[in-house]
Amino acid sequence: MARKVLTVDDSKTMRDMVRFTLSGAGFDVVEAEDGVQALSVLGSTKVDLIITDINMPNMDGVTLVKEVRGGSSHRGVPILVLTTEGGDAKKADGKAAGATGWIVKPFTPDKLVQVVNKVCP
């Protein structure tokens, strides 16, 4: 069965690029526009990986990571946070909240697939 990825980003450009790249790499991709939507998706869908932006309205990425780690359905799922270069503080925030790793924007499709494969068995 194809691995399922949830991409959470308020930017459609980013979601599109993640979706395109990962579906090309054989993933099923589901989308959410913010943390709140993401949690609602996770309530009904089992995913193998979450890729989330940090800056989002309603619920930001760090809070989402905390919520997922504190919940029961997806607490063991790898979570990658999207950061921009120089966003060390964000990386640290994400890590502290329980993220598995991060992807630095901008990323090439290769890099994305590589990082995803790194954390998603």
Place this chain on the structure above:
Amino acid sequence: MTGSSFNADDLAQFKQTFFDECAELLADLEERLSSLQEEAADSEALNAIFRAVHSIKAGAGAFGFSQLVQFAHRYEALLDRMRDGLVEQNERVADVLVRAGDILASFVEAAQSEQELGEDFGSEVGDEIDLLLAEIDGLESVLTSEEEQSDENSDSEGVQEDQNKSSCTYLIEFVPKAELLRHANEPLLLIRELQTLGDLQTECSLERLPTLGAMEPEDAYLSWMLTLKTDKSEEDIREVFEFVEDDCELKVSAIAAKDSGDGSLSFQIIEEVTEESEEDQATGTLKSEKPGAQSKAAETSVPETNPSDAPKKANVAAPKAKTASTPAQSSGVSSIRVDLDRVDRLVNVVGELVIAQSMQAQEAEDRQNGHEFLMNQANEDMSRIVRELQECVMAIRMQPVKSVFSRMPRLVREVSSKLNKQVRLLTEGEQTEVDKTVIEELADPLTHMIRNAIDHGIESPEEREAAGKKGTGAIKLLARHAGGNIIIQVIDNGSGINKEALLKKAISKGIVSEDAKLTDEEIEELIFAPGFSTAQAVTDVSGRGVGMDVVRRNINKLGGRISVQSVEGKGTCFTLTIPLSLAVLDGMLVAIGAEKYILPLASIVESFRPLEEQLRALAGGGEVVSMRGEYIRLIRAHHLFNVPGAVTDPCQGLVVVTETANGGKVGLLVDELIGQQQVVIKSIQENFDPVPGVSGATILGNGRVALILDIEQLKSMPVSADNWKSSSSEPLEQQEASPANGEEQRTIAPEAMTDTEGMQVPATV
């Protein structure tokens, strides 16, 4: 560089999404920034501004718009400090933010049109940001952020260039902390990844494993000693552990195999990884002497997870997406994002339409059975649904005027500060929706009108106070729906139009004759006259060679009207009335001879059949008809368009009184009114020379073409048809009596266009 393995089509598609998104983000940004001048932004507003800039930066990075990224990066840095409460919000900061927003928009625009902006474009604002940042947290931060960026670049290049083939052996000690597993990091995956780098020997330590009772199932207890022979650098190895750096104890040390001959190994830790000879590589292979202690992890057969496999698949999938993206390829494509509700409604209505249609088809079959009632029912349903369908489709193109209105606060601030005036802008009805095309066309006229209002309308604070007004002037921009139109008003409480000065100027410019007696309304109308400008001196604000005549022309192009009311000393109000959509028109179908024409319903005031004594002929060939004491110019439509067989006696036909944009009335003589009809406007300009008096054409229910009359143009056409047909000097009566001579005249009847339009339409019924 980035995005290199997306093909061009995909990239174009993503870019389109990106620019659409940018437009939305920039509009939002603009709106939020403009409210900064009113009050300091709260944390929610700051977050939203930050997110907008951040999203633009992230997307721009993906497409390699480096100028845009660099600027956004500085902008973002400042906003970030503001979010942290490190920056005091004052006028200077607000000003920098607003200007930076403009620069950002310019960068986006340049990226979209694939233009390069100069090296130092926006550097002034950029420097100001840097200055602010430096004040906030010292110069270092600016420098570091720049260094970080350049590091990042050299990093990515370094990885590619690092093809150093010489091999080295590393000893890696990997001791996960308890929480590593809770972050969903998997040592097995890390070990697999290491294996892709070279020859890996693993040794697992169970030392830390507690007794079963004390074991926390989610904690990590195993640790590993790994030996890797690879041509990669230590950084590459550390990169494997990038995500778990803080979740483990990691030691990576380079070892060299000394004494390679006898197979017994003695390790020597060396300081630097230096080039090793080929011999060393050949003999330096390490063998673990304790196979029994090999970890479970390494025993698991490790598949070749070659990261480059996946992108290959991505490329295979690409051609599929290609067809879908073709429309987005051409750079001129624009798209809109539509509320899902609207699309749902559309789908529902289409569904209903299909049902009604099948009902009708069924009924047509059963026609013999005399089920006429049902047939009528089906027809009624059908027309209701079609109407609804049309509304749905049009609603998809509808957008709130907010996107234009939100640009105005900045304009007001800029212009008023340039002119040293104090102006407050109030907006109302921003959510009023209108067709996207109309919105796009509205920006220029509104910009011009607001500039004018500040420049010519609002007085300086001193003048205002002297006149007993508040020092701060106000401009109100409001929008609302009225019928099938959107009404937009620009109201200022400035000095109003000085009619005397206006008239004097018009006379001096030769626009009106000296002895002309004009009503107040007519004088106000003069500001729309071509080449008219009341500004004493041409300022760089509104004196740009375009006047209100251009505004009026733009509005007319949209099928709209503009009018002005003004009270001297109190203020001025410009009213724009624009149809909601350019695609359809509420029309009145009229018959002139055998031809049918459409009059825009909105322009019709009333229609009546005049009595003999209501008609007056004027010297020079003109005719007027009096209506309740008001004289209205009469235009014989049949004459104008040379339609044979039409009613020529106004007392036998109908005079349709129409009102033009500026309130002037003309009466149009037609045979009869047929009925009100919503028509789809087809441009004839694309296929036919411009025809005076005609704004477009439409196809009627019976397949015939009907021309849509342009009242504004009709009005400005010469008084009588005789004058218009310059070659003809025959008296009116004679001409009418001999319609046969129409051959030598220009015939503007639908027949003339059936071929050119490419419509297979019978010329006559």
